[in-house]
Amino acid sequence: MNAILGGLNPAQQEAVEVLSGPVLILAGAGSGKTKVLTHRIANLIAHGTRPDQILAVTFTNKAAKEMRVRLWKLLERQQGPEFDDTGLEPPRSFMPYMGTFHGICVRILHIEHLAAGVERNFTIYDSDDQLTLIRRILRNLHLTGDKSLTPKIVHGQISHWQTLGMSPQDATKEAFYPNQKKISEVYVEYEREKRAAGALDFDDLLTRTADLLQSNSEVRAKWQQKFQHILIDEYQDTNSVQYRLIKYLVNAERNICVVGDDWQSIYSWRGADFTNILNFERDFPGAKVIKLEQNYRSTGNILAASQKIINQNKTRTDKHLFTEAGNGNPITIENLLDENGEANYVAHQIVKMEPGRKWSDFAILYRTNAQSSAFEKAFMAAKIPYKIIGGVRFYDRKEVKDLLAILKLLANPHDRVSLERVAKNILAGVGQASLDKLFAQFDADPEVSLRTAAESLGGKAKMSVLRLANFIEEYRGQIVISAEVEEGDQKDTSATATAQTLELAEVVEQAVKYFDFATLVHSETPDGEERMRNLEVLASNATVYESLEEFLTDASLLSSADEANSGNAVTMMTLHAAKGLEFPIVFIVGLEEGLFPSSRSDGSEEALEEERRLAYVGMTRAMKELFLTFASSRYAFGGRTYNAPSQFLLELGYNPYGSGGFGESGAYDIVMSNDSADFGILGGDPDGEFARKKTKEDNFESQPEPVDTFDSFPEDVPVFEG
């Protein structure tokens, strides 16, 4: 058996071997989905498809990177020594285009900027930038002070319209409520400002590309011709615009392969629509449907418990996951006093289990990023190495964004949001009034230079803006702004013609000096030292990029979960960030009503089902051991809250009163079994569905020994703060 088909089960082999026509792979958790995708790509290449004719869309950049590395290793095994696996990322020229929808759209828009009617060096506005812009428009339209028109609400409505494909004009027509009418006015201005600034927001990246492919048959034909094979991972998480994109990119051969699992759809809050995957056979008649149902990751108990959770959902397809692994150890449910008790309990368990394992075998998954702090404290005290995935992105730190704003101005001097940021945070003496004057100049004459516009200012403001203009003029000519794009690039040579004499990192370092960041961040303070270090990291990150534009694109599109996370340490992250990963031992913490499921899902059956899918995703990350914990009370919003155990625990058969009451530390071993003759739950099972016959002893006298309690950890027993 060759390297491509070896080690695959029959369903997986089929998914790798059926190379033409539409293919839908319904891949259960842990069923070897990534393996199938990489082997399928390798097989395409083995059958003569050129790598650059393959488009593989992943949900995160991290997933794309992982697939690149795995494909590279596989090709190396196939092709022999010329594919030298140096451990580094493989050269992109040998590889298919792999990336997120946003990433591929940026690429298409760069190449097709003339046809798409966008600037060659368009700036990407992230949500922060969008809010800045909306705030300014609200001010200009005298709409501030209205609590029902916060920048956030306005942004939500505009983004909703964008995703529906509605222009500001459409929105103005359709707006019905007074607030909608006001927001539609903001929308008109918002679009105008973005255009004036040569900027696209996250939604634009997708909609502009879809619109281009829809309206321009020549461009559409070109890209359809280019991508002979399209693979889409996490298809259940695609939204309506992404769905449109796929439809326009697929050519008459219909070589499209999508992989997904409706049980793991956890992004509907941002527009994902898992009916896309349910409708695939309707959209692509004759599609080959392959189900991957054998789970290679988890023990029988973990799989059975996950299954029991997902079974509560009404809206879902039927799948029958199975494993050949044994039942393994029981799942542990533990009730702690508060968030510190919870963190100490987890730390203690990890210390106990660590011998013979690596720290990186453990993962802690929570619903919200805010939950990480108690664990940081406890792990620091217990001297357990840990790493936090997610949270504040490196590129979202204030000082980093400030410096990036300068770089963005180098790439695109018309970028008003960045100018506003630089003026307010970096330049001395330039406030709102000066900015308004500058923008008025730009509105009067879009081509006017910053230097000329500065003439309308006086005194200190003028000096500062001229100083900024000097910097931009000095360095703009000395760095590579745009990447050379291959084939068919309708090149606008003006931006790329100048000779590169400076590395990006040098420009970053120059900017730090020129704008005196040391003073700005108070570098003598501990906090300031760290900020200065971040700027050094920024410079060092810049060294791997060949053009400013690539660097800025990644700075906008890389998520915090994409950031480096190697090393031997316990991993902490949100349940969302954990999708696609696996760990021998998993702790899901904070299983409390209002936290998980989130109180935001109250009253909505759909939202609750999504929370349940999230629980399913979390539980199926575990290979060997699964711990579920909840705290009787927890700090939130500066006050102490008291939460009931999560309904998901009750669904698993947990009985909160089973161990003599609430608020006491007690452990439950919940045994889930594949073997229906031996389903057993110790500690309670309200509906009795999976319980062995309960006796009084089971509930009151013969409680199973707690796996561990606080009593063995006296110095860490939290003081009840009330």
Place this chain on the structure above:
DNA sequence: GCGTGTCAGCTTTTT
């Protein structure tokens, strides 16, 4: 224009 004080919103999840 800038520093200071007050207040509100915040903890879902992310490209």
Place this chain on the structure above:
DNA sequence: GCTGACACGC
């Protein structure tokens, strides 16, 4: 309990 937006006064 923290952050950031805004108002106010200098």
